[in-house]
Amino acid sequence: MPDIVYVVDDNASFRKAIQLTLDKTGYRVVTCASAEQLLDQRPDENAVGCILLDVRMPGLSGPELQSRLTELGWTMPIVFLTGYTDISITVKAIKAGADNFLIKPVSEDQLLRAIKVAIARHEKERALRGELEALRARLAILTPRQRQVFEVIVRGKTNKHAARELGCTERTIKEHRRVIMEKMQVQSVAELVRIAERLEVLGPEPTPRDD
Numbered sequence: 065m066p067d068i069v070y071v072v073d074d075n076a077s078f079r080k081a082i083q084l085t086l087d088k089t090g091y092r093v094v095t096c097a098s099a100e101q102l103l104d105q106r107p108d109e110n111a112v113g114c115i116l117l118d119v120r121m122p123g124l125s126g127p128e129l130q131s132r133l134t135e136l137g138w139t140m141p142i143v144f145l146t147g148y149t150d151i152s153i154t155v156k157a158i159k160a161g162a163d164n165f166l167i168k169p170v171s172e173d174q175l176l177r178a179i180k181v182a183i184a185r186h187e188k189e190r191a192l193r194g195e196l197e198a199l200r201a202r203l204a205i206l207t208p209r210q211r212q213v214f215e216v217i218v219r220g221k222t223n224k225h226a227a228r229e230l231g232c233t234e235r236t237i238k239e240h241r242r243v244i245m246e247k248m249q250v251q252s253v254a255e256l257v258r259i260a261e262r263l264e265v266l267g268p269e270p271t272p273r274d275d
Contacts, residue, residue, distance in 0.1 A: 067183050068092040068113035072102050072129070073145065074121045078168075082116065085172055091179070099124035103132065107140050112190065114163065114182035119146035119153060127157055134161065139189065141182035145170065199259055202248050210247070213240040217253060218260040 069091045071082050079095040086093045092113075096102040100123050107115065115133075119126040130142055141163040144154075154165045163182040166174065206214060216226040223241070227234045250256055260266050 065111065066090055066092045068094065068108060068111045069179060070094050070096060070102060070107055070113065070115045070140075072096045072099060072115060072121075072126070073118040074098060075118070082175075085175070086179075089176060098122065099126070099129035099132075102129065107133075107138055109138060109140065112183060112187050114141045114143055114179055114186060116179070117142050117144050119144055119150075119157075120148065127153060127160070130157060130160055130162065139186070141186050143178050143182050196262065199248075199263055203259070203263060203265070205247055206244060210240055210244050213237060214244050214248075214256065214260075215266060217241060217244070218257045218266065220257075 069086050071079050071086075071093060073079050073082075073095075074097055076097070079097070083093045083095055092111075094105075096105070098121055099117075102115070103124075107113075117126045117129060124132065126144055126146070133140075133142075142157075142161070143163050144157055144165045145168055146153075146165070147168040149167060157165055163185065164178045166178060203211075203214075212230060213226060216229055221229065223234045223237045226237045230237070245251070245256065248256060248259060250259070
């Protein structure tokens with residue numbers, strides 16, 4: 065399915081011109097005359113794409129829509145298009161996560177380049193989120209005891225230390241370790257450590273008690 069571009073601008077002739085440009089380059093184009101219209105129809109988060117967003121519009125402004133989309137958890141990149149140069153708005157939008165900020169009139173090459181970069185970033189972020197979701201799903205199928213062993217292993221403890229810490233035999237730790245690596249679909253402890261770091265599942269190591 066072609067990548068999608070949402071064009072949100074209250075200027076009908078501008079929307080039409082952008083649509084003609086993007087249609088001939090193979091993008092799916094959805095035009096909206098207001099921020100509210102985009103919110104009503106909801107961007108397709110399952111699609112790869114970006115949002116071309118005007119800054120000043122009746123009703124919700126572009127930056128206000130950006131904030132609303134962030135609150136709703138929508139991650140599609142935003143490329144702002146505006147006919148007004150306002151450094152403070154530009155800086156605020158970029159800090160809030162906007163992918164680019166273009167001043168009208170914008171050349172076709174500049175526009176297409178900005179869209180290409182934004183969509184490439186969206187595609188990469190979606191792939192990373194998919195990987196993280198898969199890793200979380202694997203971690204979730206560990207039993208509570210396996211989760212304990214997992215956390216001890218990725219802290220760099222030997223089987224002997226793990227057995228002592230968890231009150232079991234080294235043989236039991238070895239078997240848990242084998243099952244954990246099978247469930248997590250890895251071949252080495254180094255891979256388990258990388259997964260723990262990516263999922264940020266480890267807090268500070270417990271301080272031993274002085275008994």
